[in-house]
Amino acid sequence: MQTKKILAAAAAILAMQAAVADDKLIDTSYVEYASASKVQMARIGATSDWNKQWFQSNGTSLSGYWDASFGAWRGKMANNVPGAHQDLVDVGFTPVFRYGADNKKGFYVEGGIGVHLLSKLYNNNDDKLATAFQFGDHIGVGYVFNNNWEVAAKIQHFSNGGIKKPNSGVDYAVVKLAYRY
Numbered sequence: 523m524q525t526k527k528i529l530a531a532a533a534a535i536l537a538m539q540a541a542v543a544d545d546k547l548i549d550t551s552y553v554e555y556a557s558a559s560k561v562q563m564a565r566i567g568a569t570s571d572w573n574k575q576w577f578q579s580n581g582t583s584l585s586g587y588w589d590a591s592f593g594a595w596r597g598k599m600a601n602n603v604p605g606a607h608q609d610l611v612d613v614g615f616t617p618v619f620r621y622g623a624d625n626k627k628g629f630y631v632e633g634g635i636g637v638h639l640l641s642k643l644y645n646n647n648d649d650k651l652a653t654a655f656q657f658g659d660h661i662g663v664g665y666v667f668n669n670n671w672e673v674a675a676k677i678q679h680f681s682n683g684g685i686k687k688p689n690s691g692v693d694y695a696v697v698k699l700a701y702r703y
Contacts, residue, residue: 549587552700556678558692560647563612565593569700581624589616589634597646611641614658626702627666635659638680650688656680664698672700 548568556563568590575583593612600608616636622629638658644651657680664674676698681691 550700550702554696554698556694556696558694560599561597563593563595565591567591583624584621586619589618599647601645608646612638614638629665631663633661649690649692652686652688653682657683670702674698
Protein backbone atom coordinates (compact mmCIF):
# COMPACT_ATOMS: atom_id res chain seq x y z
CA MET A 523 0.00 0.00 0.00
CA GLN A 524 1.10 3.57 -0.42
CA THR A 525 1.60 4.00 3.29
CA LYS A 526 4.25 6.72 2.87
CA LYS A 527 1.83 8.86 0.84
CA ILE A 528 -0.92 8.44 3.42
CA LEU A 529 1.43 9.29 6.28
CA ALA A 530 2.64 12.35 4.35
CA ALA A 531 -0.98 13.43 3.88
CA ALA A 532 -1.58 12.91 7.61
CA ALA A 533 1.42 15.10 8.41
CA ALA A 534 0.06 17.76 6.06
CA ILE A 535 -3.30 17.65 7.84
CA LEU A 536 -1.59 18.03 11.22
CA ALA A 537 0.42 20.99 9.91
CA MET A 538 -2.69 22.58 8.42
CA GLN A 539 -4.51 22.07 11.70
CA ALA A 540 -1.84 23.99 13.58
CA ALA A 541 -2.78 27.01 11.47
CA VAL A 542 -6.50 26.80 12.34
CA ALA A 543 -6.28 25.46 15.90
CA ASP A 544 -7.38 28.76 17.45
CA ASP A 545 -10.60 28.76 15.40
CA LYS A 546 -11.43 25.23 16.66
CA LEU A 547 -13.07 24.18 13.40
CA ILE A 548 -11.17 20.93 13.82
CA ASP A 549 -10.73 19.49 17.31
CA THR A 550 -8.82 16.30 16.48
CA SER A 551 -6.72 14.92 13.61
CA TYR A 552 -6.01 11.22 13.34
CA VAL A 553 -4.48 8.33 11.42
CA GLU A 554 -5.86 4.80 11.45
CA TYR A 555 -4.72 1.41 10.28
CA ALA A 556 -7.24 -1.37 9.77
CA SER A 557 -7.12 -5.00 8.75
CA ALA A 558 -9.77 -7.48 7.63
CA SER A 559 -9.77 -10.75 5.73
CA LYS A 560 -7.27 -10.21 2.89
CA VAL A 561 -7.71 -6.43 2.91
CA GLN A 562 -6.02 -3.54 4.69
CA MET A 563 -6.96 0.10 5.09
CA ALA A 564 -5.08 3.25 6.04
CA ARG A 565 -7.14 6.32 6.83
CA ILE A 566 -6.69 9.94 7.87
CA GLY A 567 -9.37 12.17 9.27
CA ALA A 568 -10.44 15.13 11.34
CA THR A 569 -13.19 15.61 13.89
CA SER A 570 -15.26 18.53 15.13
CA ASP A 571 -16.83 18.33 18.60
CA TRP A 572 -20.54 19.01 19.09
CA ASN A 573 -19.76 20.86 22.34
CA LYS A 574 -22.83 19.36 23.99
CA GLN A 575 -23.03 17.06 27.01
CA TRP A 576 -25.93 14.84 28.01
CA PHE A 577 -26.51 12.68 31.09
CA GLN A 578 -23.78 14.38 33.15
CA SER A 579 -22.93 12.50 36.33
CA ASN A 580 -19.78 12.30 38.50
CA GLY A 581 -17.60 14.05 35.91
CA THR A 582 -18.74 11.91 32.96
CA SER A 583 -21.23 12.51 30.17
CA LEU A 584 -22.38 11.56 26.71
CA SER A 585 -21.06 13.86 23.99
CA GLY A 586 -20.17 13.52 20.34
CA TYR A 587 -18.42 14.78 17.24
CA TRP A 588 -18.52 14.89 13.45
CA ASP A 589 -15.87 12.74 11.75
CA ALA A 590 -14.65 13.34 8.17
CA SER A 591 -12.23 10.76 6.76
CA PHE A 592 -10.25 9.74 3.68
CA GLY A 593 -8.98 6.17 3.39
CA ALA A 594 -7.23 3.79 1.01
CA TRP A 595 -8.16 0.09 0.85
CA ARG A 596 -5.82 -2.58 -0.52
CA GLY A 597 -7.45 -5.93 -1.27
CA LYS A 598 -5.10 -8.90 -1.64
CA MET A 599 -7.45 -11.32 -3.43
CA ALA A 600 -9.38 -9.26 -5.99
CA ASN A 601 -12.13 -11.19 -7.78
CA ASN A 602 -11.07 -14.25 -5.72
CA VAL A 603 -7.72 -14.45 -7.52
CA PRO A 604 -4.88 -15.08 -5.03
CA GLY A 605 -2.28 -12.32 -5.29
CA ALA A 606 -4.51 -10.04 -7.39
CA HIS A 607 -4.84 -6.59 -5.84
CA GLN A 608 -7.75 -4.20 -5.67
CA ASP A 609 -7.12 -0.62 -4.60
CA LEU A 610 -9.89 1.82 -3.82
CA VAL A 611 -10.50 5.09 -2.02
CA ASP A 612 -13.07 5.67 0.73
CA VAL A 613 -14.43 9.09 1.70
CA GLY A 614 -16.58 9.10 4.84
CA PHE A 615 -18.64 11.31 7.10
CA THR A 616 -19.87 9.99 10.46
CA PRO A 617 -21.65 11.39 13.51
CA VAL A 618 -20.15 9.69 16.59
CA PHE A 619 -21.46 9.48 20.17
CA ARG A 620 -18.80 9.23 22.89
CA TYR A 621 -19.19 8.50 26.61
CA GLY A 622 -16.31 9.60 28.82
CA ALA A 623 -14.97 12.26 31.14
CA ASP A 624 -16.33 15.79 30.86
CA ASN A 625 -12.78 17.11 30.41
CA LYS A 626 -12.29 14.72 27.42
CA LYS A 627 -9.32 12.96 29.08
CA GLY A 628 -8.95 9.33 30.11
CA PHE A 629 -10.97 6.30 28.97
CA TYR A 630 -13.99 6.51 26.68
CA VAL A 631 -16.35 4.31 24.68
CA GLU A 632 -17.92 5.41 21.43
CA GLY A 633 -20.10 4.38 18.53
CA GLY A 634 -21.21 5.87 15.24
CA ILE A 635 -22.99 5.18 11.97
CA GLY A 636 -22.07 7.23 8.93
CA VAL A 637 -21.93 7.28 5.15
CA HIS A 638 -19.01 6.35 2.91
CA LEU A 639 -18.42 6.59 -0.81
CA LEU A 640 -16.04 4.07 -2.37
CA SER A 641 -14.17 4.88 -5.59
CA LYS A 642 -15.29 1.56 -7.12
CA LEU A 643 -17.22 -1.58 -6.26
CA TYR A 644 -15.49 -3.85 -3.77
CA ASN A 645 -14.89 -7.48 -4.83
CA ASN A 646 -12.24 -9.21 -2.77
CA ASN A 647 -11.93 -12.63 -1.07
CA ASP A 648 -15.58 -13.68 -1.52
CA ASP A 649 -16.74 -10.30 -0.13
CA LYS A 650 -18.67 -8.15 -2.57
CA LEU A 651 -20.27 -4.75 -2.13
CA ALA A 652 -22.66 -4.00 -5.00
CA THR A 653 -22.78 -0.23 -4.47
CA ALA A 654 -20.19 2.51 -4.09
CA PHE A 655 -22.37 4.04 -1.35
CA GLN A 656 -21.83 2.27 1.98
CA PHE A 657 -22.82 2.71 5.58
CA GLY A 658 -19.93 2.48 8.01
CA ASP A 659 -20.68 1.76 11.65
CA HIS A 660 -18.22 1.28 14.47
CA ILE A 661 -17.84 0.75 18.18
CA GLY A 662 -14.62 1.51 19.99
CA VAL A 663 -12.73 2.15 23.18
CA GLY A 664 -9.88 4.57 23.68
CA TYR A 665 -7.82 6.68 26.00
CA VAL A 666 -6.91 10.38 25.79
CA PHE A 667 -3.65 11.16 27.60
CA ASN A 668 -2.99 14.41 29.49
CA ASN A 669 -0.73 15.54 26.63
CA ASN A 670 -3.76 15.33 24.23
CA TRP A 671 -2.56 12.24 22.34
CA GLU A 672 -5.22 9.58 21.95
CA VAL A 673 -5.10 5.85 21.17
CA ALA A 674 -8.11 3.71 20.35
CA ALA A 675 -9.24 0.32 19.09
CA LYS A 676 -12.42 -0.07 17.04
CA ILE A 677 -14.42 -2.64 15.16
CA GLN A 678 -15.88 -1.21 11.95
CA HIS A 679 -18.43 -2.70 9.56
CA PHE A 680 -19.12 -1.54 6.00
CA SER A 681 -22.36 -2.51 4.25
CA ASN A 682 -24.91 -0.93 1.93
CA GLY A 683 -27.71 -1.91 4.30
CA GLY A 684 -29.32 -4.28 1.81
CA ILE A 685 -29.87 -1.60 -0.85
CA LYS A 686 -28.50 -3.94 -3.53
CA LYS A 687 -27.15 -7.50 -3.58
CA PRO A 688 -24.51 -8.83 -3.19
CA ASN A 689 -23.83 -7.19 0.13
CA SER A 690 -21.60 -9.46 2.20
CA GLY A 691 -20.10 -6.55 4.15
CA VAL A 692 -16.54 -5.97 5.30
CA ASP A 693 -15.50 -6.02 8.98
CA TYR A 694 -12.28 -4.28 10.03
CA ALA A 695 -10.25 -4.28 13.24
CA VAL A 696 -8.96 -0.71 13.57
CA VAL A 697 -6.23 1.00 15.60
CA LYS A 698 -6.22 4.78 15.86
CA LEU A 699 -3.68 7.43 16.83
CA ALA A 700 -5.04 10.96 17.24
CA TYR A 701 -4.09 14.36 18.53
CA ARG A 702 -6.64 16.64 20.24
CA TYR A 703 -6.06 20.37 19.79
